Amino acid sequence: MSKNCDMIKDLLPLYADDVCSDESRKAVEEHIKECAECKGELEKLRRSVTVSPKNDGEVLKRIKRRLRIEKLVVGLISVLAICGALIIGLVYLINSDTSMDMEKYDILNNVSVTEHDNAVWLNIKGSAVGFFRVHPTISDTDGKHLLYDEDFDRNKKNGYGVTLMQRKIDSFAIARHGSPFGVEQKLFDLDEKDAMMKVFYYDDENNKEYVLWERDKND
Ligand SMILES: [Zn+2]
Known part of the structure; x- marks a missing residue:
């Protein structure tokens, strides 16, 4: 791995996101014509960028589902707590003397x-x-x-x-x-x-x- 490779690898994320300067872009393009390793690195970066929106959707869906389940559980616990309190109150009223x-x-x-x-x-x-x-x-x-x-x-x-x-x-x-x-x-x-x-x-x-x-x- 040449010293050049290190510099190019630092630029690759910017290049993949298309936010680097013209000069840097030229340098990267020149380099990957001859360097299979850096080319591979770039492809890896691009792949992760293209699949990420899909992943985000999945993650968002999973978070939403978990939130819905948590809401349901909290609701169920509240209902059970209220029922329990009512039953305890009723038993108290039936069993206690005055x-x-x-x-x-x-x-x-x-x-x-x-x-x-x-x-x-x-x-x-x-x-x-x-x-x-x-x-x-x-x-x-x-x-x-x-x-x-x-x-x-x-x-x-x-x-x-x-x-x-x-x-x-x-x-x-x-x-x-x-x-x-x-x-x-x-x-x-x-x-x-x-x-x-x-x-x-x-x-x-x-x-x-x-x-x-x-x-x-x-x-
Ligand atoms: Zn290289």
Whole structure:
């Protein structure tokens, strides 16, 4: 390879793109008549120049396709995330408890506790009927909840109480106009070992306690 070849090879890209001076072009043309290597080099350059537009098209298409797929994946993930959040919200509403809405269910007029057959019974009528998750929960004198509080004291026998709860989701349900049929649910036997002392409705929002039944202290 002559020193000339080095110089020509530097000019070849400019020559291929037709941006070199007349003088340089002449020098290149003269040289490649006699030098097969530089001629080959030029042909290689020209080939890559002519095929590049086609390549660019392919590359562009591939990029576009990838962008479309990415958009689709992002969209799918968003939809799944929204569905997941909705399901979690719904499950939360169905499974979590809250104290019954005092006014909506007219608690003081529709819920009562009676004593018969050596047991204590919860009687629900009117708009409170039909919400089957209405259930009693047990608390001690400190208000610790049997199900939710770790430090619930089982030995505080004198302080057991019952609170009426409902599902959170029922708060959104339209209260019925009332049912002529009452529902009676046994809360506990009077001679149960861990005897309940009190049944009350606890109004969470106003932090008020309404005693529905209290054990006769002489029992
Ligand atoms: Zn050469």
